[in-house]
Amino acid sequence: MVTKEELIRRKEKLQLKLREHGMDGALLVQHMSMFYLSGTMQCQYVYIPAEGDALGLVRRNMARAREEAGIALVQMGGFSGLPDTLAEHGFRLESLGLELDVLPAAIYLRLSQIFPNVKLMDCSIAAREIRQVKSPYELEQFKGAARQVDALHRQIPVLLYDGKKELALAAECEAILRTLGHQGSARMRGFNQEMYFGHLLSGREGAYSSFLDSPTGGAGVSSAAPQGAGHRSIRTGEPVTVDYGGIYNGYIIDQTRLYSLGSLPESLTRAFEAALAVQDSVVALLKPGITGGEIFSAAVSAANKAGLSEHFMGVADTQAKYVGHGVGLEFDEFPILAKGSPHILEENMVVAIEPKFTFPGLGVVGLENTWHITAAKAEKISITDDRHVIL
Amino acid sequence: MVTKEELIRRKEKLQLKLREHGMDGALLVQHMSMFYLSGTMQCQYVYIPAEGDALGLVRRNMARAREEAGIALVQMGGFSGLPDTLAEHGFRLESLGLELDVLPAAIYLRLSQIFPNVKLMDCSIAAREIRQVKSPYELEQFKGAARQVDALHRQIPVLLYDGKKELALAAECEAILRTLGHQGSARMRGFNQEMYFGHLLSGREGAYSSFLDSPTGGAGVSSAAPQGAGHRSIRTGEPVTVDYGGIYNGYIIDQTRLYSLGSLPESLTRAFEAALAVQDSVVALLKPGITGGEIFSAAVSAANKAGLSEHFMGVADTQAKYVGHGVGLEFDEFPILAKGSPHILEENMVVAIEPKFTFPGLGVVGLENTWHITAAKAEKISITDDRHVIL
Numbered sequence: 001m002v003t004k005e006e007l008i009r010r011k012e013k014l015q016l017k018l019r020e021h022g023m024d025g026a027l028l029v030q031h032m033s034m035f036y037l038s039g040t041m042q043c044q045y046v047y048i049p050a051e052g053d054a055l056g057l058v059r060r061n062m063a064r065a066r067e068e069a070g071i072a073l074v075q076m077g078g079f080s081g082l083p084d085t086l087a088e089h090g091f092r093l094e095s096l097g098l099e100l101d102v103l104p105a106a107i108y109l110r111l112s113q114i115f116p117n118v119k120l121m122d123c124s125i126a127a128r129e130i131r132q133v134k135s136p137y138e139l140e141q142f143k144g145a146a147r148q149v150d151a152l153h154r155q156i157p158v159l160l161y162d163g164k165k166e167l168a169l170a171a172e173c174e175a176i177l178r179t180l181g182h183q184g185s186a187r188m189r190g191f192n193q194e195m196y197f198g199h200l201l202s203g204r205e206g207a208y209s210s211f212l213d214s215p216t217g218g219a220g221v222s223s224a225a226p227q228g229a230g231h232r233s234i235r236t237g238e239p240v241t242v243d244y245g246g247i248y249n250g251y252i253i254d255q256t257r258l259y260s261l262g263s264l265p266e267s268l269t270r271a272f273e274a275a276l277a278v279q280d281s282v283v284a285l286l287k288p289g290i291t292g293g294e295i296f297s298a299a300v301s302a303a304n305k306a307g308l309s310e311h312f313m314g315v316a317d318t319q320a321k322y323v324g325h326g327v328g329l330e331f332d333e334f335p336i337l338a339k340g341s342p343h344i345l346e347e348n349m350v351v352a353i354e355p356k357f358t359f360p361g362l363g364v365v366g367l368e369n370t371w372h373i374t375a376a377k378a379e380k381i382s383i384t385d386d387r388h389v390i391l
Numbered sequence: 392m393v394t395k396e397e398l399i400r401r402k403e404k405l406q407l408k409l410r411e412h413g414m415d416g417a418l419l420v421q422h423m424s425m426f427y428l429s430g431t432m433q434c435q436y437v438y439i440p441a442e443g444d445a446l447g448l449v450r451r452n453m454a455r456a457r458e459e460a461g462i463a464l465v466q467m468g469g470f471s472g473l474p475d476t477l478a479e480h481g482f483r484l485e486s487l488g489l490e491l492d493v494l495p496a497a498i499y500l501r502l503s504q505i506f507p508n509v510k511l512m513d514c515s516i517a518a519r520e521i522r523q524v525k526s527p528y529e530l531e532q533f534k535g536a537a538r539q540v541d542a543l544h545r546q547i548p549v550l551l552y553d554g555k556k557e558l559a560l561a562a563e564c565e566a567i568l569r570t571l572g573h574q575g576s577a578r579m580r581g582f583n584q585e586m587y588f589g590h591l592l593s594g595r596e597g598a599y600s601s602f603l604d605s606p607t608g609g610a611g612v613s614s615a616a617p618q619g620a621g622h623r624s625i626r627t628g629e630p631v632t633v634d635y636g637g638i639y640n641g642y643i644i645d646q647t648r649l650y651s652l653g654s655l656p657e658s659l660t661r662a663f664e665a666a667l668a669v670q671d672s673v674v675a676l677l678k679p680g681i682t683g684g685e686i687f688s689a690a691v692s693a694a695n696k697a698g699l700s701e702h703f704m705g706v707a708d709t710q711a712k713y714v715g716h717g718v719g720l721e722f723d724e725f726p727i728l729a730k731g732s733p734h735i736l737e738e739n740m741v742v743a744i745e746p747k748f749t750f751p752g753l754g755v756v757g758l759e760n761t762w763h764i765t766a767a768k769a770e771k772i773s774i775t776d777d778r779h780v781i782l
Contacts, residue, residue, distance in 0.1 A: 001614070031583045031602075041617050042602045061600050061608070061709055068614045100497040104582050105489070106513065108496035122497065171569035178562035183616030184587035185576040191495050192422045196575035209452050211422075211433045217452070223392070223459045224641025224720065225574030226432050250615025318452055329615065 002039045004070040006137055010037055010130065011054050011071075017126035018050040018097060025049040025086075026097030026123045029107070032187060032329040033099060033127050035250065040068035044076045049091050057085065080114050097123025102189060128189075132326055132334045133348045139372060142327075142350060142381045144248030146370070148180045149255050150384045152244065157391055162236045162261055167221065170200045170229035173244055182247050187330045195331050198245050198254075200229045203238035206363035209318035215356040216243060216314075216364055236261040239268055239363040243354075245331070252327045253381060254352035256368035258388045268365045271357035272388050274306035275366040278355035279386075282323060282337075286351070286371055286378035292322075292341030299323035299337075299355060311357040324353040327370060349373045350381065393430045395461040397526055401428055402445050402462075408517035409441040409488060416440040416477075417488030417514045420498070423578060423720040424490060424518050426641065431459035435467045440482050448476065471505050488514025493580060519580075523717055523725045524739045530763060533741060533772045535639030537761070539571045540646050541775045543635065548782055553627045553652055558612065561591045561620035564635055573638050578721045586722050589636050589645075591620045594629035597754035600709035606747040607634060607705075607755055627652040630659055630754040634745075636722070643718045644772060645743035647759035649779045659756045662748035663779050665697035666757040669746035670777075673714060673728075677742070677762055677769035683713075683732030690714035690728075690746060702748040715744040718761060740764045741772065 014037070018026055028034050028046040034056075035041050037048060042065035043056040057076040058065045065073050074085060086093070096115060098108065101124035112120060134142075152173055159172050174197050178184065186195045193212060201218045210217030210227040219230030234240055243256035258272055281302040282295055300323075303312035313320040322338035325331070327350055335343030337351060345351075351373065356366030367386055371378040405428070409417055419425050419437040425447075426432050428439060433456035434447040448467040449456045456464050465476060477484070487506060489499065492515035503511060525533075543564055550563050565588050569575065577586045584603065592609045601608030601618040610621030625631055634647035649663055672693040673686055691714075694703035704711040713729035716722075718741055726734030728742060736742075742764065747757030758777055762769040 029583075031585075035615060040614060060604070061602055063709075064599075064601065064617065068617075098496070100500070101495055103496045104492055105494045105496045105499035106491040106515070107582070108499065109491070124497070165570075167572070168570050171566040174569060174575075175562040175566035178565060179556075179559050181558070181612050181622070183612050184565075184619075185585070187585075191498070192420075194422075194576070194578075208455075210455065211452055213451065221572050221574050222640045223431060224426060225638075226455065226459075228575075231572070247616075249613045318454075 002070060002137060006135055007037065007039055007070040009135070011048055013130040014048050014126060015050055017130065018048070018123070021121065021126065022095060023050060023097040023121050023123060024093040024095050025091060026127070028099065028127060030099050030102045030189065032189070036131055036329060039070040040065045042068065047086060047091065055089055079110060083114055093118055095119040095121055097121050097126065099124045099127050102191070128334050131328055133346055134328065134350050138251060138328070139348070141249045141251035142253050142370065145246035145251055145253035146381050146383050148177060148182060148248055149244060149246030149253060151180055152176050153242070153257055153384045156242060156259060157389065160234065160240065160259060160261060160391055164234045166200065166202050166229045166232050166234055169234065173200060173242065177244065177246065183250070186245055186247060186252050188332050189330050190332050193332065196228055199227065199241070199243040201364060202234045202240040203232065203363050204361050205230055205232055206239060206241055207358050207360045209314050213320055215320045215354065215358065216241070237264065239264055239365045241364055241366065243368060250329050252331060253370045254327050254331065254354070254368055255370060255382045255384065256354060256366060257384060258365055258367060259391065260388070261391050263390060265362060267359060268362060271308055271311065271359070272365045274303065274308050275355040275357060276386065277306060278302040279353055279367065279369070282353050283371065283378050286345065286373055288345050288347050288373065288375065290345050292335050292337040292343040293339065295337040296321070296323050296339050296341065308357055311359060313356060315358050315360060323355060324351050326350065327352050345373055347373060347375050393461060393528060397528055398428065398430055398461040400526070401521065402439055404521040405439050405517060406441055408521065409439070409514070412512065412517065413486060414441060414488040414512050414514060415484040415486050416482060417518070419490065419518060421490050421493045421580065423580070427522055427720060430461040431456045433459065438477060438482065446480055470501065474505055484509055486510040486512055488512050488517065490515045490518050493582070519725050522719055524737055525719065525741050529642060529719070530739070532640045532642035533644050533761065536637035536642055536644035537772050537774050539568060539573060539639055540635060540637030540644060542571055543567050544633070544648055544775045547633060547650060548780065551625065551631065551650060551652060551782055555625045557591065557593050557620045557623050557625055560625065564591060564633065568635065568637065574641070577636055577638060577643050579723050580721050581723050584723065587619055590618065590632070590634040592755060593625045593631040594623065594754050595752050596621055596623055597630060597632060598749050598751045600705050604711060606711045606745065606749065607632070628655065630655055630756045632755055632757065634759060641720050643722060644761045645718050645722065645745070645759055646761060646773045646775065647745060647757060648775060649756055649758060650782065651779070652782050654781060655756070656753060658750060659753060662699055662702065662750070663756045665694065665699050666746040666748060667777065668697060669693040670744055670758065670760070673744050674762065674769050677736065677764055679736050679738050679764065679766065681736050683726045683728040683734040684730060686728040687712070687714050687730050687732065699748055702750060704747055706749050706751060714746060715742050717741065718743050736764055738764060738766050
């Protein structure tokens, strides 16, 4: 459980930004934004005034909201009663922040009608920025997620054999994680983005990219679910990448490890060594003050140095222009370590670094770890050995 | 694969509605809307003119879009190039339909700027309505999903024993479905709604409701994932409901079955019989011409007749006011068989009917089947026997 004191600190981070941007308050609408600020997923909206206490507006489920929430709650009546409810709680507003990156247009237009004299503003960036820097409580959750995914990796060697169906291996890995308390699907904030456990890929299909802006994709089970594990059989001499996150109390650790039955073609083995080198180059720079764009440039330089820039993070027009990203309650959190990203690293941010190399016809190799940025350096949260496991 | 002919029929259904509502075209944005109309999930937008051919605008991944799509495709440049791209393809528009129920407000506001002289209208209802009536191809997919979930149910008896962790049983069931080709998470269209495989619930926690507007909820693994299976152990004499859908080529069949180790308390056994009676009453009415509201009323009457109205579809303020819903590519499709629903049943709609009774402290009992509405009657797509399985 998140303490009330922590919820107050989170709220104060947002309030600072609201006052900075001249918003009288913000109506949070997205489920992870609301969970972050209230401690429960049972709210319909969470109102944060620029000064004062948070208020959770609950449609359902009030009983669970009362058990879990660390903020004041009120039963949400009809939608049109919102202005009165806020007024009754002493909130006067001339401007209101909304998460326009996720709020459906129909609700936005409805809010414009019921708040005719209120200036509606966009607080999405603020809502995402406050979640970048993690608390000691949150850092503990990542450790739980790291233990979970490490327990999975210790079992993979006994699950993998020549002829194993990719989907069967995926099913077994997912069952192991679930039994350890994984919630199932991981969350993404981006519109139309979705992620199941992650990408478990093998052989040539590991080089398939997808609709997702990611270095990997995979065939998936059908054109209706076109990413991740598919129907192929895993063969000796093929790369098998297990990019499955652990999730503990909602917090995601992102991690990828490489396996193969027997050795891999020389080009892939060299590329995996290059991925380790890219990771080293990047991690040496993961300190407060550097930008996401600078991190990405360093990664590209390291890939160039290995002569593998054309294979880095995908190929041709599907190359992903990032080498890492923040993780937390969602896979696509800030900061983004991408081409030109202005995000500046700060102490206690948590980022996943995922150097990967794609070889059409052969597959993908690489690794991924999640890192805690401290004042002095980056500490690895992932506890599984980085090495390519040859079975 | 969906044939081009079927994609044309789907498009024509939407075009009829666009002309009815005076829209020159619609820009579909939601991934399942786009998949339905293009055959691929690789489009960024799908444009459907009121008359003429569909056009898929692809950001990534063009290679896969070309393999899968049954409509014309064009590479999507920057967002602001959209009007020019449409003009180049001969589309002139004064009004444009958008799915305002899902389109993020930020994208809506951006579209308002880049289409300053175009009247932006809401086509969400039309986009959902065209998917209600299923094609022969789609009806075949539901059969695949029914076989998948039936294979799961044939294995549950050997997985269940006194002391079994609910989450471990869930993990095993999920692995069985995945190995059979299930895509993992099921999709929901509603904002902030989410569904993993479904609800596998046991004992008193089966009576927990959640944020989801559903007759069941469950504890879930944490307050960050507060629905579905949790950490409790299943005991003799407790109801175990397995409400896991099958998903085949994207199409969901919704199905619930009741299990127990040994017999259940008399009140629950009676309630399960009542659920069968409610199902019978409802199914007798599932014919073209009846409204969703009439179906719901009939279900409530049948529950009243059994003296169980206070337990029907949840209790107190968390009672769900529906008895069924359309299924297809998403769990929350039209028609909705809810209190006052004006949706009129038509031939070849597919609906899930889920009479359930909740007993706080004891759990939930009931069943769910998915039905194909033909001209004369409702045909059961689910193939698993309805009975309460006592082990």
